[in-house]
Amino acid sequence: MAADPRMEAQKIAGLLQAGKLRAAFKAAKGAMKRWPREAFFANLAGLALVHDGDSRQAVAYFRKAMALNPGFPEPAQNLIQALVALDRLETAQATLDKLLAKRPRDPELWYQQGLCHMRAGRAETAETAADRALELAPKMVKAWLLRAALRMDRGDFAGALEDCRAAERRAPQSAEVAMRLSEALSGLRRDAEALEAIARAAALDPGDTEVLHRHAVLLNQAGRTDEAKEALKRLLTLAPQSPDGLYDLVQLQTAEENAALLPQIETALHKAREDSARLLLEFAAARVHGQLGDAAAEARHIAEGNAADARLRPHDFAAAEAQCARILSQFPEDAPPPAAEPLAGPVPIFVLGMMRSGTTLTEQMISAHPAVFGAGELDTAARLTMPQVAGEAGFGADEAAALARAYRAALPEMPESTRAFVDKMPANYRLIGYLATALPEARFVHLVRDPRDVALSIWRTHFPAAAMGFTADLEAIAQMANLYRRYMARWQALFPERILDVPYAELVQDIEGWSRRLAEHCGLDWVPEMAAPEKNPGAVRTASVNQVRQGVHSRSVGAWRKHAEALAPFVAALDPALWPDLDAG
Template sequence: MQNTPQSHQTAVQLLSSGKPAEAEQLLLALLKDDGTNTEALALLGHSLQMQGKTSQAVEVFERLVQVDVTSFQSYAELAGAYIANKQSDLAERAYQRALELNPDFSEAWFFLGNLLMQSQELQKAKHCFAQAERCDPYRPVFVQVQQALHNKDFHSAEKLCRGVLNTHTHHPQALHTLAMLAEQLQAYEQAVNILQRGINYAPYHVSLWEALIKNLSHLGKHQDAISAAQKLQSFDPTQWRYAMLLAVELANAGQFAQSLLAYDQALSLVPDNANVHLLRGHVLKTLGKRDECEQAYRRSLALDKVNGTAYWALADLKSYGFSAQDMQHMQSLLDDPAVAPAQAAQAGFALAKAYEDKHDFAQAFALYTKANQLRPDVQFVPEDYAHSCSVVKQAFTPEVLRKQAAKVKTEQPIPIFIVGLTRSGSTLLEQMLASHSSIEGTMELYSMPHTVRRAELLAKQKQTYYPAVMAQLSEDELLALGQSYLQETAAFRTGSPYFIDKMPPNFHNVGFIHMILPQAIIIDARRHPLSTCLSNFKQHYAKGYDFSYDLQHLGFYYNEYVAMMDHWDEVLPNKVLCMQYENVVQDTEQQIRRLLAHCGLEFEAQCLSFYANKRAVRTASSEQVRQPIYNKGMQQWREFEEYLEPLKTALGEQTLQRFASFL
């Protein structure tokens, strides 16, 4: 056959257009004239692989390396054929031969590492992956990528990575970087897709798995995140970080007993790691194991002296007594400019609590103020928040709210949403309800915000925005959103007819809940504004409550919350039951009866003994709701009243008068 280069080009075009059988015939004819044509042999091998003729492909690539014994690329092609034919041992030898010919052959190191991982030769595999990274021809590009990321030039970083992917379509580091950029934009679905593409090519790439776990968790896909963490741990059971990742995801899914086991495993690998002791302490607290919890926090402190987080964890038990030595050490952390603001702030909150317990309210308030000011990364803009509330109220009109999800034919669990501000008695109501035989307590679920996010993505498809899109959605689309919520929460439920979703900021989502889950029950946990706002001011939150670190912001936020609830009462009369904390404390049985009646349930006496419920509780009030009800917290704000003028001014006389009867 003449014109060999043109024949090669034709064969490549046939393969590219999905016609491997035609390419095979062309190449066989070409090889009749020249059986040593290496390019034709390689193309023939690929055409056979595309047709699933793996054994024949192996024979062709074996011919290829006999013809071209010094070609490292040919041995790599042969190794790939062996893998497709499930001959892993021979594939290893072929990659090793390729590396003998070219020790800087990055892809051979990479794929050899994959094979060694499959045969559980962990240390050899790690060596191969390190060599692959060392030899990566794109390494200089990623130096530029890292510099761009350092300079927050995300556009350049993305452009560089996409340039790499134009020539190496599955480069793990390029895909990992793009996924990181997507995560920063909260495009978690896109990040997951990118990472799964990378893992299909690089199934043992640790960074891809770690990022996948994180983004699945962002999306509320907790069981998938747990499975991914278990997969990662299987790569190397001696890595304490993998056990810890699994422990975190199990806790995120409300599987606290299993999480504790995973933390114990991590601790067996690194018994002197302060952070593992700390996080393990959080799970013990949730499970009500108070003594063991304290021991874990104290051990964390012993291992890490710059540990404001552990001091705050102890203070957040609400009834822990600090020694004079503890207080002295917390003060030193607070005063030392070299201590990271996050650690100093938490030490300050804990020290303030210690002074409050000693009835030194002036010193306590000064420390609370300083701790709040030290809290890093707080970004609350009142004007932006007011606008977001206004948009919600404008979108959820009586007309829009008349449309609800289509009815389902089968019985489904009924969610009970407890909404309001944090530190308003929501955990107390949850504990009372969860003591009823028909109601299951869960935790502060992110499932409804995740469902709102799905509505936002739906809005983009319809070229509009949330919440305006709610006026356009059909009954079936509303039903699908409600079903997605129930599917996500299934991981936290065990089959009771009712379950509780106690995420306070869901007060924004009352209209949305009403439309997608017509059967849902909604309860507003409300408390006097001075009590609520001061209690928040004294609380350090891990994330999510940026309004709580300034008294004026707290007053502003409280007013917006009350205005939002007034709107729901106007457009959805009798939908939301307001439970005033002060009434619950002073007339507990009558208020519990009222609460259960709103849920359509009969009174059960064990709801009065809520403190005997041994369920896991994962909030700042977890210790308080394990005690009989008491009223000493109702007037605690008076001890700080002389310092609360900024709060009172922000609340305004109208709000203060509205709640005056609950003083």
């Protein structure tokens, strides 16, 4: 009896579903020789390669499948996804344009168009493509999720929540939908609901490692550390070499627990091929060696992790310097801008400064007040001032009034009793001129910390955000510290009464005294809870999540001295004219 190619294809598809990727690829290649005119074997070979992390080689197989059967849509869609994964966006777009010219009412192609534009940073055209996909196929769940992701990227978490709810109505048993729903709820600071959604996702698909990881992250942010550890251990049972799982778990464990985990980290490091995986594993290994007292090994792994990070995200200091010049040129020191009219609503309290300077601790202190809402690190101000920051628009009275209205309109929902809220995006130090002008009712709390302690903390920590590429290079950290000093000198000259400087070293020595000063500056009556920030039940979403739960201490003050040799490139790049009060000790 002659072999049936369709039965063979089903067998190969079964291997793919079982995760037996190399066996599937080998079987698909064998089938291509037996049935050289059948396109689906080349397509299956390409899929096996993609799932095994080799999109580059997969491209040739998808092209072969398309040549064998131009009317077979799946290889073309897979080709586009592979090209997008490889960042070959122009080629992907050219392929899409040809296919859309032939099939303009194909919702899958419009969905792929949206993905391609999203990856290329063309958010507006990506959303238009997602809209078109949904017009053609309102039941396409992944198109709802794509548009939700695009809306979250531009800070429209309410719109994203609507899209996630629409996806949920169409796929109520989808773990991915529940996970994206949790992301939208987190963006709206609806933390309890976000945790419920991700717990539901984990129940729907206990084997989804991405879901397990997000569940662990949200549990940890909520202060449920033991449960977060258990979720990470389940993840590592399924994926023993998971960089995210290993990196996050070592942050939560004791030295003894991490010593037992070290061989697993070293095995994962040995097998890791991509810098994106290596950098997390290097930082995980560094954390363990630091706990075990091996300073040399800790320093080596930190250096390797930062080197991998720097290869992925080279820092453009010239662009940052040009941005600083553009912003400061709009606020000359001898001409303070006239303030806009204050708007009704809770008082904004901006907690800012260099990253790792104590902003999370300070937010937890202020938001422990029952009438204060902790909004976390909002990117709202940065998004709304993009035209001014880019030099594409001026900043007069009309723009200031528009900024105030738009900023308040974009705020997350808060309890009715809220009198003030904290926006603790550290990098808002760049934008004080805009914010102080647009929001005359706002208060500013500026954390001041020894830049060498800041640099040490940054150097030992991985920051995944795209704008944080400078954190992987000591000289770049110093350059950004110099720019920070230039910004703050201008704002303190223009708005001296509006900005409270809080020295970190003094704050951790006298938490009650400084909590009283913070209350006074923010127009609040002091409550004892403000002096116990570690008891604040609010979620913490920053790299300081684990430190802030430990209670206030001064162990990190002056810690740079033990690492003075490693920090030498940073200190050498500091501008002494900008840091005249920096002691040599």
